[in-house]
Amino acid sequence: MEFEHRPVLLAPTVDALLQADFGGKGATRSSQLDDAQAEAHAHARIQRGVFVDGTFGRVGHSRELLSRLGPEARLVVFDKDPQAIAVATELAARDQRVTVVHDGFATMREALAGHGIEHIDGVMLDLGVSSPQLDDAERGFSFMREGPLDMRMDTTRGPTVADWLADASVDEMREVIADYGEERFAFQVAKAIAARRATRPLRTTLELAECVASAVRTREKGQHPATRTFQALRIYINRELEELARALASALELLAPGGRLAVISFHSLEDRMVKQCIAAAARPAVAHARLPLRESELPQPLVRSLGRVLATDDEIAGNARSRSAVLRVAERTTTPLGSDGAAFVPAMRVPGETPATKRGSKRRPR
Ligand SMILES: C[S@@+](CC[C@H](N)C(=O)[O-])C[C@H]1O[C@@H](n2cnc3c(N)ncnc32)[C@H](O)[C@@H]1O
Numbered sequence: 001m002e003f004e005h006r007p008v009l010l011a012p013t014v015d016a017l018l019q020a021d022f023g024g025k026g027a028t029r030s031s032q033l034d035d036a037q038a039e040a041h042a043h044a045r046i047q048r049g050v051f052v053d054g055t056f057g058r059v060g061h062s063r064e065l066l067s068r069l070g071p072e073a074r075l076v077v078f079d080k081d082p083q084a085i086a087v088a089t090e091l092a093a094r095d096q097r098v099t100v101v102h103d104g105f106a107t108m109r110e111a112l113a114g115h116g117i118e119h120i121d122g123v124m125l126d127l128g129v130s131s132p133q134l135d136d137a138e139r140g141f142s143f144m145r146e147g148p149l150d151m152r153m154d155t156t157r158g159p160t161v162a163d164w165l166a167d168a169s170v171d172e173m174r175e176v177i178a179d180y181g182e183e184r185f186a187f188q189v190a191k192a193i194a195a196r197r198a199t200r201p202l203r204t205t206l207e208l209a210e211c212v213a214s215a216v217r218t219r220e221k222g223q224h225p226a227t228r229t230f231q232a233l234r235i236y237i238n239r240e241l242e243e244l245a246r247a248l249a250s251a252l253e254l255l256a257p258g259g260r261l262a263v264i265s266f267h268s269l270e271d272r273m274v275k276q277c278i279a280a281a282a283r284p285a286v287a288h289a290r291l292p293l294r295e296s297e298l299p300q301p302l303v304r305s306l307g308r309v310l311a312t313d314d315e316i317a318g319n320a321r322s323r324s325a326v327l328r329v330a331e332r333t334t335t336p337l338g339s340d341g342a343a344f345v346p347a348m349r350v351p352g353e354t355p356a357t358k359r360g361s362k363r364r365p366r
Contacts, residue, residue: 003132007060008322009264012309014064016262016329017122018046024307024329028282041258046070049121052112053077054105054247056088057130065124066095073097076112078105080154080238081133104154104239106246109254119256125247126264129153129234131321141234143209143226149202151234161233165202170194175351180241180269181232188215189229231267236351244270245348248277249341252302255332260306264327271326273346278305278330281344302337302344303330 016022020035020042047070053062056077066075076099077088085102092098101111105125112120133153134141140150140161149162165173170190178186192215193202202208209226216225235241251261261278265271280286284299306329311322 003135005058005060005131006319006321007057007064008126008319008325009309009311009315009327010060010064012327013061013124013126013262013264014068016306016309016327017051017065017124017260018042018068022260022306022329024309024327026305027307027329028304038258045121045258046073048072050074050076050117050119052105052108052120052123054108054123054125055079055127056084056100057081057126058084058132059087059091061124061126062088062091062098066097069097071097074099074117076101076115076117078103078108078111080104081130082154082156083132084130102154104243106239106243106250108247109250112254118254120254120259121256122260122262123247123251123255124262124264125244127240127244127270128266137205140205141230143205143212143224143230146204146206149205149208151230151237153238159237161208161237162201162203164233164237165193165208166197172351176236177229177232179232179349179351180235181228181230182269183216183228183232185216188217191215235269241269241273241348242350244273245342245345248274248345252281252332252341252344253337257332257334259332261303261330261332262327263329264325266321266324266326271328273348274328276346277344278303278328280346282330284344299338300335301333302335303332305330 012024020038046068049069051065051069051073053065053075056062056079062075062077069075074097078101079085079088080103082102085100088098088100092100099115103111129141133139137145137147140147148160149165150160152158152160173190173193174186177183177189183189189212192211196202196211202211209224212226212229219225255261263274265274281302282305284302308329309327311325315322
C-alpha cells in the first residue's frame with residue numbers, strides 16, 4: 001500500500017538554501033557580501049552547488065530543490081528508512097545529480113568524505129517521521145493503529161521499542177518519558193509498564209497506549225494520553241536528538257562560506273537545540289565577554305541567522321502536520337571554524353543511560 005507525504009514549508013525551505021536575499025523573522029541583516037556579490041554567489045550555488053537533504057522521506061523537498069538546480073549541481077540524500085531509500089534509489093537512477101546514503105544524517109561528514117566531498121553549499125533537515133511512517137500500522141509509530149511496537153526509522157538495525165521496554169528499569173523508562181516526552185506522569189507510566197510486563201510482554205501499539213492511558217491522570221485538551229510517551233520512545237529509540245546534535249556540528253564544519261543550513265523542527269526539544277546552536281555560532285564572542293580581550297581579538301561569527309519561518313494559515317488548513325513546524329535558517333560566514341563544530345551545540349544529557357549502557361551495552365539503540 002502506498003502512503004502519501006505532503007511536504008511542510010516546502011518553498012521557504014528551498015528558498016532558504018538558494019535565494020540570495022532570503023530572510024525570515026528575526027534575520028540578521030548585515031552580510032559580508034554586497035547585493036551583487038550575494039546574487040553572483042547564489043547563481044553559482046544553483047549551477048554547481050553541492051547540497052544535502054538529510055531527511056529524504058518521499059522526495060518532497062528534494063524534488064523541489066532539484067527542479068531549481070542546474071545540471072552540474074549535486075544532491076546527496078540521506079534517510080534511515082529502507083522504504084524512503086528505495087524511492088531515493090529510483091530517483092538516482094533517473095537523475096545523475098543524486099547520490100543516496102542509507103544512514104543517519106549524523107554520519108554526514110564521514111559519508112560525504114567517502115564520496116570525495118569536503119564542503120557543501122546547503123543542507124536541509126526536515127526532522128521527525130514522515131506521514132507514510134505514521135500511517136503504516138506495521139511501523140508501530142501510531143497509538144491510534146494496532147501494530148507491532150517497533151518505531152524504528154531504520155527497520156534493518158537496532159532494538160525495537162518492544163525490545164527496550166522488555167528490560168529497561170523503571171528509572172530508565174521514567175527518565176526517557178520525562179525528558180523526551182515532557183510527561184508529568186512519567187513515573188506512573190513507567191511503573192504501569194513494569195507492572196504490565198510482569199504478567200504479559202507489551203507487544204503492540206494499542207497495548208502500550210492502553211497501559212499508558214491507565215497511568216496518565218489528567219487529559220490534555222485534544223490530546224491522546226499516550227501522545228507524550230510515544231513521542232519520547234520514538235525520540236529515544238531513534239537517537240533523534242543525538243543525531244541532530246552531530247548533524248549541526250557537521251554542518252558548521254562542512255558549509256562553505258555563504259552556504260546555508262535550513263532545519264524544520266516539530267517539537268520544542270529539537271527547536272531549542274537548533275536555535276541555541278545558531279545563536280552560539282552567530283555570537284561566539286558572548287562566551288568570551290568576561291575575558292580582557294580587545295574587540296579585534298574576539299572570535300568572529302561563524303554564521304549569521306537568517307531567521308525563522310512558520311507555516312501560513314493556508315498551509316495549516318491544508319496540512320495539519322505543519323501547525324507545529326518551525327524552519328530556522330543560518331548562513332555560514334567566511335570565519336574559519338578554529339575548533340570542533342560540536343563546541344557550538346548545546347550540551348545534552350542522554351536519558352535512560354545507566355553507567356553500563358553508557359559503556360555500550362547491547363540495550364542502547366544505535
Ligand atoms: C518529515 S520526513 C521528511 C520528508 C521529506 N522532506 C519529504 O518532503 O518527503 C523525515 C524523514 O527523515 C528520516 N529521518 C529522520 N531522522 C533521520 C536521521 N537522523 N537520519 C536519516 N534520516 C532520518 C525519516 O526516516 C523520514 O523518512
